[in-house]
Amino acid sequence: EVQLVESGGGLLQPGGSLSLSCAASGFTFSSYSMNWVRQAPGKGLEWISYISGSTTTIYYADSVKGRFTISRDNVKNSLYLQMNSLRDEDTAVYYCARLHHDFWSGYCDYWGQGTLVTVSS
Amino acid sequence: DIQVTQSPSTLSASVGDRVTITCRASQNIGPWLAWYQQKPGKAPNLLIYQASSLQGGVPSRFSGSGSGTEFTLTISSLQPDDFATYYCQQYYHVFLLTFGGGTKVEIK
Numbered sequence: 001e002v003q004l005v006e007s008g009g010g011l012l013q014p015g016g017s018l019s020l021s022c023a024a025s026g027f028t029f030s031s032y033s034m035n036w037v038r039q040a041p042g043k044g045l046e047w048i049s050y051i052s053g054s055t056t057t058i059y060y061a062d063s064v065k066g067r068f069t070i071s072r073d074n075v076k077n078s079l080y081l082q083m084n085s086l087r088d089e090d091t092a093v094y095y096c097a098r099l100h101h102d103f104w105s106g107y108c109d110y111w112g113q114g115t116l117v118t119v120s121s
Numbered sequence: 122d123i124q125v126t127q128s129p130s131t132l133s134a135s136v137g138d139r140v141t142i143t144c145r146a147s148q149n150i151g152p153w154l155a156w157y158q159q160k161p162g163k164a165p166n167l168l169i170y171q172a173s174s175l176q177g178g179v180p181s182r183f184s185g186s187g188s189g190t191e192f193t194l195t196i197s198s199l200q201p202d203d204f205a206t207y208y209c210q211q212y213y214h215v216f217l218l219t220f221g222g223g224t225k226v227e228i229k
Contacts, residue, residue: 044208045223
C-alpha cells in the first residue's frame with residue numbers, strides 16, 4: 001500500500017525557517033518524481049515544487065522560488081522541503097504528492113495527509 | 122503560464138441529481154487534465170486523469186470528458202458521499218502544475 005506521511009509543521013514567526021519531511025513507503029521511491037502542494041486555510045490547491053526521481057530536475061513556483069528548497073533521499077525513501085524567509089502568506093497545509101508520469105508530464109496519484117505550517121507574529 | 126478556471130464555484134444539488142462541473146484552460150492542453158475530490162480536513166483524492174480515464178477504485182458514476190481548452194466532470198447520480206470540493210488540474214507542463222479554484226458541491 002502506498003503511504004506518504006508528512007511531518008515537521010508548526011508555528012513560527014515571519015522570517016523564520018522550517019524543514020518538512022515526507023516519508024514514503026509501499027512503492028519504489030526512487031522511480032517516482034515527487035511534488036509539494038500547499039493549501040492555505042479555506043483556499044484552493046497550489047503546486048509549489050517538483051523533483052524528479054534522480055534529483056536531476058527540480059522546479060519551483062514563482063511564489064517560493066529562492067526561498068524554498070526541495071530535496072530527497074532515495075536511500076531513506078524521504079522527500080524534504082526546506083523553507084526559509086517565511087511569510088504570513090506561506091501559512092498552509094503542505095502536502096507531498098507522488099507524480100504518476102503520463103507521457104512528458106504527470107498527475108498526482110497519491111497524497112500524504114498534510115502538515116500544517118502557520119506563520120504568524 | 123496556463124490558467125485553469127473552474128465553474129461554478131459552488132453548486133447546490135440533491136441526492137440522485139446529475140452534476141456537471143466545467144474546467145477551462147487558457148490554452149490548448151490536449152487531454153492533460155486531472156480531477157480530484159477533497160473532503161474537509163482530508164487530502165485530495167484522484168478521480169480522473171488524462172481528461173476521461175477513471176482512476177482505479179473510483180465509482181463509475183464519475184466521468185470526465187473534453188480536450189483542448191474545455192473539460193467537464195460529471196457525476197451521473199449524486200450520492201451522499203459525493204458532497205465535497207472538486208478540483209481540476211492541468212499537467213501540460215510538469216514544471217507548472219496548475220489547479221482550478223475548486224467547486225464545492227453542497228446539499229440542496
